[in-house]
Amino acid sequence: MHSRCMTRHFPLMAWRHMKIGFLFNHDCTHQVPHTAPIISELAAMGQDVTVITSTAAQEAHVRKTIAACAQRVTYARIDIGPLSRAINTVARAVVPFRRIANLRENIDLFAGFDALVVPETTSALLKSHFNLDVRLIYLPHGAGDRSIGFRDVTRFFDLVLLPGAKTRDRMLHKNLIRPGHHAVVGYPKFDTVDMTARPRFFDNDRPTVLYNPHFDPVLSSWWDMGIEVLEWFARQDDYNLIFAPHVMLFRRRLHTSVEHRRIRLRRRIPERLRNLSHIRIDTGSQNSVDMSYVLAADIYLGDASSQVYEWIARPRPCIFINSHHARWRDNPNYAHWNMGQVIEGVDELPHALAVACDRQRLFAARQQAAFDATFHTVPGETAAHRAAKEIVTFLCKDKPSAQ
Incomplete structure (x- = not known):
């Protein structure tokens, strides 16, 4: 549009x-x-x-x-x-x-x-x-x-x-x-998007997970758990995965957080994870910024990205990875974590995914209320x-x- x-x-x-x-x-x-x-x-x-x-x-x-x-x-x-x-x-x-x-x-x-x-x-x-x-x-x-x-x-x-x-x-x-x-x-970004679109990126009917980590060296789950997340999805055949991080994550190798006073060197994605039929890796194409993946996926997996608020334009399950052990409850910087399950490690991911659709009944009203307050x-x-x-x-x- x-x-x-x-x-x-x-x-x-x-x-x-x-x-x-x-x-x-x-x-x-x-x-x-x-x-x-x-x-x-x-x-x-x-x-x-x-x-x-x-x-x-x-x-x-x-x-x-x-x-x-x-x-x-x-x-x-x-x-x-x-x-x-x-x-x-x-x-x-x-x-x-x-x-x-x-x-x-x-x-x-x-x-x-x-x-x-x-x-x-x-x-x-x-x-x-x-x-x-x-x-x-x-x-x-x-x-x-x-x-x-x-x-x-x-x-x-x-x-x-x-x-x-x-x-x-x-x-x-x-x-x-x-x-x-x-x-x-x-x-205004919503003015340019056909919110009824349902792009398809896989030739099967498995649920599709969008993993959308931020780039911040402290807040992002990529730094300590990202490769482990990709490897878990590579081993299973119940879900498709779209790995589409914040476009700045792969723009440079060294990332600095002035706010959190942290510098980290970004890890490379192993080649063995790049050519799997049920995993799509996109480190910065147009699809990453025009909501194509947001509209295509069934479950959101992330941490600190504001993209989750675009996601809840159509309420669906969310899972957030607390890789930095934040005390997030009642903290306005993590208000979006009230809209889904919060896990502390990749070992909790299989269960969180298995119950995501059932748990969504608990979070749908919160997501709608958050969308109405945000936009x-x-x-x-x-x-x-x-x-x-x-x-x-x-x-x-x-x-x-x-x-």
């Missing part, structure tokens, strides 16, 4: 022309579907929209997402100089150096916009460290519970667009957002449309002289 590009009529104030940039500054494309659908809506309003990307893959993904509107926006590519590229070769193992350098070295481009819309918080450096006078608008690329999504850096954004009441209330509780500078709009929806209206209206309304009020 892609946004259609049709001219929309709004009150006079909304027709003041703004120069709005959509910045995609990441190594992968997984953040694109969270804000790109809004581009179509702003273009339909007649706004001056520029798509700013740091890779050709990001631009291609944006063009595909906005489809009919692709020719009605401008495109710009940002890059870093030779010295920064040399430094990045070493520094990228510890910090997102290239992303930061992209911000610093393209300040003149960013200064030409009334606002920049971003799906991540690294862009806050434009205000906090690089003194750029531009309106920063933030829509998180996911709706998960990890503490990293609720940091003080959120205060640097002029407008924060939120998926639902859960995220809004937690940010308000921590004083990260303020009245007049935030709005609940929903989840704001309005029948007949898209999240991208609501987000576009909030952006234009905010900019017109914040900069009434804009023409």
Whole structure:
């Protein structure tokens, strides 16, 4: 499903022309579907929209997402100089150096916009460290519970667009957002997905498990138990397995968690596990980010990924691996673990899978309640449309002289 590009009529104030940039500054494309659908809506309003990307893959993904509107926006590519590229070769193992350098070295481009819309918080450096006078608008690329999504850096954004009441209330509780500078709009990524689709990736009728570990060196089950999980599935013939981790897990070998002060070297997948008919290994294709696997599988197996909230758009069994012995009960950082079984090791996996469908009767209501709290929806209206209206309304009020 892609946004259609049709001219929309709004009150006079909304027709003041703004120069709005959509910045995609990441190594992968997984953040694109969270804000790109809004581009179509702003273009339909007649706004001056520029798509700013740091890779050709990001631009291609944006063009595909906005489809009919692709020719009605401008495109710009940002890059870093030779010295920064040399430094990045070493520094990228510890910090997102290239992303930061992209911000610093393209300040003149960013200064030409009334606002920049971003799906991540690294862009806050434009205000906090690089003194750029531009309106920063933030829509998180996911709706998960990890503490990293609720940091003080959120205060640097002029407008924060939120998926639902859960995220809004937690940010308000921590004083990260303020009245007049935030709005609940929903989840634009859902606008691009056919939620009735049921992709098939195996030629049998076995239940399919989606194993979706995060990349965080502490929170992810991959580091201590991931290979063991794959080996267990390789030995059995009752289930299919889709191994589709967070796309950043296999993007680099060395992972650093600044939040948890941990550095770990990612393990390689043994070749003996790669060519089995009942196991599909995908370390970062388009299927990993467009919900194809989420819609195809029957049971979710994971840990800290926000993708579980996309999963419960259609409530189904969930199993979470507590590989780091977290005290998760009553902890908001692990709220999603209340939506399924929690196991401490791979030895508990066979039983958890065997009872997953029966136990789902206990968790279905929790999953539905969590979905309703996490994602704001309005029948007949898209999240991208609501987000576009909030952006234009905010900019017109914040900069009434804009023409």
